[in-house]
Amino acid sequence: MLPKLSVAAVLLQLLGAVDASSAAARSVRPSTLLERAGDLLPEYDYIVVGGGTSGLTVADRLSESGQYTVLVLEQGIYQNSPFVTTVSLGFWGLLDPSLTFNIPSVPQPNLNNRSIAVIVGKVLGGSSGVNGMQVLRGQKEDYNRWGSYFRKNSDWSWDGMLPYFKKAWNFHPPSAELASQMGIKYDTSFWGSRGKVHASFPTFSWPVLKMEMAAFGDLPGITYPADSGSGETGAYWHPASVDPTTVQRSFARPGHWDDIEAARPNYHTLTGQKVLKVTFEGKKARGVVFVPADATEQIQARSVKARKEVIMAAGAIHTPKILQASGVGPKKLLQDAGLPVVVDSPGVGSNFQDQPFSIAPTFNFSSFPFHPDFYDLLTNETFIAEAAAQFAANKTGPMSIAAGNCGSWLSLQVISPSKWQQIATRYEAQDPAAYLPSGTDAAVIAGYRAQQIALTKSMRSKDSATYNFFLRGGYEEGSVVFLHPTSRGSVTINPADPFFSEPNIDYRALTNPTDLEILQEFTPFTRKYFYETRLKDLDPVEVSPGSDVQTPQQIEAWLRNVMNPSTFHPIGTAAMMPKNLGGVVDEQLAVYGVQGLSVVDASIIPDLPGSYLQQTVYAIAEKAADLIKERA
Numbered sequence: 237m238l239p240k241l242s243v244a245a246v247l248l249q250l251l252g253a254v255d256a257s258s259a260a261a262r263s264v265r266p267s268t269l270l271e272r273a274g275d276l277l278p279e280y281d282y283i284v285v286g287g288g289t290s291g292l293t294v295a296d297r298l299s300e301s302g303q304y305t306v307l308v309l310e311q312g313i314y315q316n317s318p319f320v321t322t323v324s325l326g327f328w329g330l331l332d333p334s335l336t337f338n339i340p341s342v343p344q345p346n347l348n349n350r351s352i353a354v355i356v357g358k359v360l361g362g363s364s365g366v367n368g369m370q371v372l373r374g375q376k377e378d379y380n381r382w383g384s385y386f387r388k389n390s391d392w393s394w395d396g397m398l399p400y401f402k403k404a405w406n407f408h409p410p411s412a413e414l415a416s417q418m419g420i421k422y423d424t425s426f427w428g429s430r431g432k433v434h435a436s437f438p439t440f441s442w443p444v445l446k447m448e449m450a451a452f453g454d455l456p457g458i459t460y461p462a463d464s465g466s467g468e469t470g471a472y473w474h475p476a477s478v479d480p481t482t483v484q485r486s487f488a489r490p491g492h493w494d495d496i497e498a499a500r501p502n503y504h505t506l507t508g509q510k511v512l513k514v515t516f517e518g519k520k521a522r523g524v525v526f527v528p529a530d531a532t533e534q535i536q537a538r539s540v541k542a543r544k545e546v547i548m549a550a551g552a553i554h555t556p557k558i559l560q561a562s563g564v565g566p567k568k569l570l571q572d573a574g575l576p577v578v579v580d581s582p583g584v585g586s587n588f589q590d591q592p593f594s595i596a597p598t599f600n601f602s603s604f605p606f607h608p609d610f611y612d613l614l615t616n617e618t619f620i621a622e623a624a625a626q627f628a629a630n631k632t633g634p635m636s637i638a639a640g641n642c643g644s645w646l647s648l649q650v651i652s653p654s655k656w657q658q659i660a661t662r663y664e665a666q667d668p669a670a671y672l673p674s675g676t677d678a679a680v681i682a683g684y685r686a687q688q689i690a691l692t693k694s695m696r697s698k699d700s701a702t703y704n705f706f707l708r709g710g711y712e713e714g715s716v717v718f719l720h721p722t723s724r725g726s727v728t729i730n731p732a733d734p735f736f737s738e739p740n741i742d743y744r745a746l747t748n749p750t751d752l753e754i755l756q757e758f759t760p761f762t763r764k765y766f767y768e769t770r771l772k773d774l775d776p777v778e779v780s781p782g783s784d785v786q787t788p789q790q791i792e793a794w795l796r797n798v799m800n801p802s803t804f805h806p807i808g809t810a811a812m813m814p815k816n817l818g819g820v821v822d823e824q825l826a827v828y829g830v831q832g833l834s835v836v837d838a839s840i841i842p843d844l845p846g847s848y849l850q851q852t853v854y855a856i857a858e859k860a861a862d863l864i865k866e867r868a
């Protein structure tokens with residue numbers, strides 16, 4: 237939900253913008269920001285491909301002892317403009333096109349052939365520098381499920397992740413005043429206080445949210461866990477990745493790069509460089525080839541060597557692309573592109589998932605006794621001016637809110653008490669190959685079967701969330717996210733131009749009919765939330781699709797027209813699963829079939845957690861750094 241550009245312009249003016257250049261970067265930093273590729277050492281212990289959320293976290297941890305030399309290569313540049321730092325409303329990064337990749341997906345036949353904009357970060361700090369700042373953790377079952385693909389007692393589990401959630405974040409509770417006013421529950425035992433990225437609450441909240449949060453409790457089966465980080469389903473308040481001192485975005489670059497205390501001569505960063513491929517000596521990764529970000533031919537290519545490991549952190553869209561271009565991927569795809577095959581790894585680029593959005597009705601409250609509300613900050617110029625003055629003077633008030641701080645994360649049985657069992661049973665009985673692309677490799681099919689069994693268990697569990705309603709605090713509401721889609725897409729190199737062209741990205745949205753069966757239940761449940769709870773006192777009126785859309789056929793037609801298969805949460809394209817299940821990396825995050833190559837970003841997530849991703853990505857990266865150091 238983007239603010240209109242005119243509003244954006246007003247806000248920027250009021251905030252006293254703008255130094256949008258990279259000149260604000262100190263020329264000497266704890267990690268030396270190299271100005272020219274010619275200043276590189278010929279060899280580093282570790283080369284990190286992508287200076288995003290996971291990449292900067294891992295590089296910080298690997299360089300902190302001073303024992304290893306580390307190089308980060310990032311395609312974006314150092315950017316500290318208000319488009320990056322501004323907290324208010326959450327999505328300023330999307331208004332500066334230089335900060336993101338924006339790649340059109342393959343047209344989606346099940347969405348009336350619409351092509352979807354694939355948006356991920358392209359800046360030092362990656363997607364953490366442009367995201368909505370919502371800080372959420374999945375349910376316990378999510379993390380236990382990932383380990384279950386390997387063995388009993390894998391340390392990829394809730395218990396194995398909890399220490400890394402704590403290590404990654406510095407949690408700041410809400411003020412006592414706000415907590416009691418809004419009824420915010422939190423429990424610091426789920427959090428750490430020494431992490432390099434901040435999780436904090438705004439100093440103000442939209443008054444209607446208290447009633448909207450209470451309304452969830454009017455429906456059967458919805459509870460209020462002790463904390464957003466307790467790994468449970470229900471309705472809760474959660475923090476945002478905001479530094480409470482500056483009230484600016486807290487993300488991987490300030491946390492894991494700007495704030496490194498002492499100079500680290502062993503740590504180099506080179507921005508504005510696009511890695512084309514990993515180079516091998518036999519099966520051992522030995523370095524990378526890269527070009528300036530705007531290059532269109534390999535003539536400007538340079539190479540640099542890695543002694544110990546090349547660490548892929550280019551995100552779930554570009555990591556599989558670079559692996560494939562390097563000869564690590566499905567043999568047939570590589571051969572079609574005329575690339576030498578280093579290892580036939582059929583899972584690279586398959587198993588692609590994201591969380592669909594724009595899938596449930598929106599409502600307008602026609603009796604609305606609350607002022608102010610979220611829309612005042614978008615449309616009421618008097619209110620905007622007051623809020624901006626308050627923020628400028630005291631860094632408090634409505635402009636300390638990012639994309640939002642509360643909502644509900646609900647199980648299938650809560651949203652569909654009458655159909656959840658049938659849906660789960662039908663899904664369980666599916667032929668796993670039936671809805672994957674024809675010609676899918678047997679190991680990838682076996683991996684999908686394993687996920688199918690595990691996800692059926694989640695569908696039957698009260699403790700696993702399928703449906704998420706996130707609240708904005710306005711007279712109009714209806715932001716619903718589908719957390720566990722069953723369809724699987726792909727990210728593949730363009731065989732005609734594997735190095736310079738963006739990859740082909742296919743969500744394969746709604747290819748598995750279970751997704752539509754589940755989404756069909758979202759509409760009646762969302763209507764119940766507005767009509768059968770205390771919210772009915774606000775005289776809700778359905779705005780979209782409208783009360784004339786009732787039959788399954790009508791809901792389906794509407795969904796095909798409006799659904800977006802992405803909330804910017806791509807994962808799964810270099811999955812951590814056993815090799816015979818189409819996995820790309822093992823439990824140590826090392827790529828199968830080669831040496832000296834690992835993946836640490838969202839690509840390794842085998843299937844989606846019942847939440848958004850950043851908290852999980854930081855925790856994975858913290859764990860990855862320990863795994864890499866252990867084998868150094």
Ligand SMILES: Cc1cc2nc3c(=O)[nH]c(=O)nc-3n(C[C@H](O)[C@H](O)[C@H](O)COP(=O)(O)OP(=O)(O)OC[C@H]3O[C@@H](n4cnc5c(N)ncnc54)[C@H](O)[C@@H]3O)c2cc1C
Binds near residue numbers: 286
């Ligand atoms: C607009 C948006 C909103 C979001 N909102 C939320 C939210 O509110 N809450 C939440 O929990 N999650 C949110 N997310 C998701 C979350 O931010 C991401 O899942 C997470 O940051 C991904 O981290 P990563 O390390 O896998 O990849 P990234 O952080 O994307 O890092 C990848 C980096 O690799 C670089 N790169 C790519 N290709 C190359 C190449 N060839 N050579 C060199 N460098 C390269 C990129 O420029 C980028 O910096 C959002 C994401 C986006 C994009």
Ligand SMILES: *[C@@H]1O[C@H](CO)[C@@H](O)[C@H](O)[C@H]1NC(C)=O
Binds near residue numbers: 345348349
């Ligand atoms: C989508 O495009 C394909 C191929 O061009 C075409 O066959 C199909 O009819 C189109 N579907 C819709 C719903 O427009």
Ligand SMILES: *[C@@H]1O[C@H](CO)[C@@H](O)[C@H](O)[C@H]1NC(C)=O
Binds near residue numbers: 600602603604
């Ligand atoms: C939506 O609700 C607001 C606040 O109650 C009201 O001012 C507005 O007229 C309503 N709009 C529609 C289309 O119902």
Ligand SMILES: *[C@@H]1O[C@H](CO)[C@@H](O)[C@H](O)[C@H]1NC(C)=O
Binds near residue numbers: 612616617618619622
């Ligand atoms: C706009 O905000 C101001 C200041 O809070 C308030 O007095 C006014 O009523 C608001 N206007 C509308 C149309 O809601």
Ligand SMILES: *[C@@H]1O[C@H](CO)[C@@H](O)[C@H](O)[C@H]1NC(C)=O
Binds near residue numbers: 625626627629630
């Ligand atoms: C800033 O805070 C002070 C102290 O609480 C208060 O007196 C002042 O009015 C605030 N300024 C604005 C512009 O809100």
